[in-house]
Amino acid sequence: MTATNALPERPQRRVRGRVSFTTVISWMLRITIVVTLLASAVSSVLKDRYSIDQWFDLVAFGITIGSVYALIALGYTMVYGVLRLINFAHGEIVMAGSFAGFFVAASLDSTGALNRYPILGFAAMLAIALLVSGGIAVLTERFAYRPFRHAPRLAPLICAIGVSFLLQQSFRGFFGTGLRSYPDPDWLMPPVSIFGFDVPAVQVLVVSSAIVVMVGLYLIVHKTRMGTAMRAVSEDVDVATLMGINVDRVVTFTFALGGAVGGIAGVFYGLVFKQVHFFMGFTPGIKAFGAAVLGGIGNVPGAMIGGIFLGICESVAPALLLDGFGIPAPHQMRDLVAFSLLIAVLIFRPYGIFGERLARRRG
Amino acid sequence: MNVQPILQVTNLHVSYDQIEVLRGVSLSVDHGSIVTLIGANGAGKSTLLRCISGILRPKMGSITFAGAEIGERPAHLIARSGLAHVPEGRRLFAKLTVDENLRMGAFRRNDRRGIDNDREHLLEVFPRLRERFRQVSGTLSGGEQQMVAMARALMSRPRMLLLDEPSMGLSPIMVDFVFETIRKINGEGMTILLVEQNASLALQIATNAYVIENGAISLEGSGVHLMDDPRVREAYLG
Ligand SMILES: Nc1ncnc2c1ncn2[C@@H]1O[C@H](COP(=O)(O)OP(=O)(O)OP(=O)(O)O)[C@@H](O)[C@H]1O
Ligand SMILES: [Mg+2]
Numbered sequence: 001m002t003a004t005n006a007l008p009e010r011p012q013r014r015v016r017g018r019v020s021f022t023t024v025i026s027w028m029l030r031i032t033i034v035v036t037l038l039a040s041a042v043s044s045v046l047k048d049r050y051s052i053d054q055w056f057d058l059v060a061f062g063i064t065i066g067s068v069y070a071l072i073a074l075g076y077t078m079v080y081g082v083l084r085l086i087n088f089a090h091g092e093i094v095m096a097g098s099f100a101g102f103f104v105a106a107s108l109d110s111t112g113a114l115n116r117y118p119i120l121g122f123a124a125m126l127a128i129a130l131l132v133s134g135g136i137a138v139l140t141e142r143f144a145y146r147p148f149r150h151a152p153r154l155a156p157l158i159c160a161i162g163v164s165f166l167l168q169q170s171f172r173g174f175f176g177t178g179l180r181s182y183p184d185p186d187w188l189m190p191p192v193s194i195f196g197f198d199v200p201a202v203q204v205l206v207v208s209s210a211i212v213v214m215v216g217l218y219l220i221v222h223k224t225r226m227g228t229a230m231r232a233v234s235e236d237v238d239v240a241t242l243m244g245i246n247v248d249r250v251v252t253f254t255f256a257l258g259g260a261v262g263g264i265a266g267v268f269y270g271l272v273f274k275q276v277h278f279f280m281g282f283t284p285g286i287k288a289f290g291a292a293v294l295g296g297i298g299n300v301p302g303a304m305i306g307g308i309f310l311g312i313c314e315s316v317a318p319a320l321l322l323d324g325f326g327i328p329a330p331h332q333m334r335d336l337v338a339f340s341l342l343i344a345v346l347i348f349r350p351y352g353i354f355g356e357r358l359a360r361r362r363g
Numbered sequence: 364m365n366v367q368p369i370l371q372v373t374n375l376h377v378s379y380d381q382i383e384v385l386r387g388v389s390l391s392v393d394h395g396s397i398v399t400l401i402g403a404n405g406a407g408k409s410t411l412l413r414c415i416s417g418i419l420r421p422k423m424g425s426i427t428f429a430g431a432e433i434g435e436r437p438a439h440l441i442a443r444s445g446l447a448h449v450p451e452g453r454r455l456f457a458k459l460t461v462d463e464n465l466r467m468g469a470f471r472r473n474d475r476r477g478i479d480n481d482r483e484h485l486l487e488v489f490p491r492l493r494e495r496f497r498q499v500s501g502t503l504s505g506g507e508q509q510m511v512a513m514a515r516a517l518m519s520r521p522r523m524l525l526l527d528e529p530s531m532g533l534s535p536i537m538v539d540f541v542f543e544t545i546r547k548i549n550g551e552g553m554t555i556l557l558v559e560q561n562a563s564l565a566l567q568i569a570t571n572a573y574v575i576e577n578g579a580i581s582l583e584g585s586g587v588h589l590m591d592d593p594r595v596r597e598a599y600l601g
Binding site: 225228229231232235236238239240241242243244245246247 | 416417418437438439440442443447448450454456457458459463466467468470471515519
């Protein structure tokens with residue numbers, strides 16, 4: 001009778017005691033996966049190919065790239081929470097931030113200012129990227145998604161894919177198809193010692209800034225009036241309206257916030273991989289979307305944890321799981337591993353790591 | 364005194380898809396009164412309230428609130444002009460705490476001092492909520508949820524309150540408490556439009572009452588008058 005906008009219906013849990021053919025198959029699949037993974041991990045560790053230093057490097061890199069995924073995943077999850085829309089253009093919004101950061105860094109670098117004023121230079125890169133990405137996200141919502149707000153779900157989804165191509169091709173048109181390399185200022189050179197291991201300064205910078213951004217975002221979402229309104233809208237649009245909340249403004253705010261965090265992530269991604277390219281948003285976009293699903297889409301802390309989990313897995317798993325099988329050059333298979341792992345985890349927990357807890361609280 | 368009614372609904376028609384649910388409803392609510400609307404399941408009571416508060420658009424007809432036509436006004440602006448709607452089934456923000464729900468009720472306000480005073484006052488009206496203040500509201504009992512829903516609506520300092528079946532699913536003691544509270548709020552000057560299944564209690568506290576059948580008003584009169592009406596006695600007081 002009441003027109004709630006709950007998540008799409010989830011299938012009822014199967015009644016205990018009645019075991020169907022598909023249940024058996026899916027359990028066999030799960031057991032096979034676990035056994036295979038364990039076997040290869042054990043054999044890889046027994047082979048003793050990697051030193052403890054190398055394992056540490058892999059984990060540190062995983063946390064770095066994972067915190068970038070986490071930031072991107074936050075954009076997906078917040079927009080989904082408020083609008084039940086998967087913003088497939090979010091990867092491109094990240095790419096735009098990366099470009100913006102690149103142009104700021106390159107122009108500062110050409111005068112030598114980037115080396116002389118590390119903090120100011122870094123802050124300028126982030127600030128411009130944040131504004132550009134947040135701005136593009138807001139415009140995308142205003143002109144591409146809002147007209148479809150009350151249309152069937154497929155319409156905005158297709159539109160999102162269209163926007164994604166539009167952004168890619170515009171950047172390609174403006175800035176060409178070539179790779180451009182991010183400036184590499186001196187202050188990112190010296191490694192930092194952590195627990196006696198050497199870690200590249202970029203990684204320390206990225207992880208610590210990402211933590212600051214995530215804490216800030218958490219505070220915005222949980223402690224401010226607008227953040228609380230965001231959570232209210234994501235639970236019940238109609239009742240939020242009855243409170244006098246202007247839903248359009250909350251949606252704009254959500255896109256601005258998600259886009260800004262995505263832009264920052266774009267700069268980090270550029271600093272880690274040292275290059276920008278018009279197509280660079282696609283892979284981290286898809287992976288971060290996976291991370292958001294892993295954390296239970298719509299769940300803000302879930303997106304953070306999902307991103308970091310995915311980053312560590314894709315960094316460590318090739319060595320841990322594939323070397324055991326004697327597969328050559330396992331690190332080239334990073335993306336394959338990331339996506340297989342995502343699928344595997346979702347077989348175990350179809351609604352993500354936190355999805356079920358969320359569902360139970362709802363019901 | 365204001366002579367004009369604060370809320371006036373005239374010849375309202377509403378349909379979902381093709382099916383007409385309200386067929387020419389007219390009703391008016393005077394300043395400071397309690398008007399009760401009773402009717403069978405599916406008669407269109409909730410639909411009428413949703414239309415008044417703007418989350419549904421009428422197909423035809425007019426709604427004036429405090430002298431202004433609001434039929435075309437966006438719902439959030441209707442709320443801001445002082446009409447608070449406590450929807451059927453409470454509809455709290457279940458993942459938000461009691462405190463946060465109340466804050467959302469006061470969303471449109473900026474007078475910090477006034478908000479704090481009103482919250483303090485409402486925690487005196489609903490003392491149970493003080494103990495539950497930091498609790499996630501989805502874990503409250505039905506009665507407590509109804510208190511939060513009413514307190515949340517009052518936090519906006521409305522000029523008028525729409526209540527959709529506030530006693531639904533509550534224990535007899537809780538039902539009495541809810542009706543007592545409605546009377547108390549009204550005594551402080553609040554105008555109330557009350558939709559109820561519990562016809563006898565609702566008619567007792569009503570200044571005026573309407574009966575809605577199949578999307579049209581079939582009877583109206585003072586609360587006492589309708590309680591004595593044989594048709595009402597048979598159909599709703601049985
Ligand atoms: N979102 C909707 N879509 C289609 N039909 C609806 C919708 N909401 C209500 N209806 C129909 O409109 C009619 C009136 O519903 P409404 O909720 O207004 O009744 P009600 O008088 O509040 O009933 P109850 O006492 O059970 O709450 C019902 O026949 C119902 O099936
Ligand atoms: Mg109803």
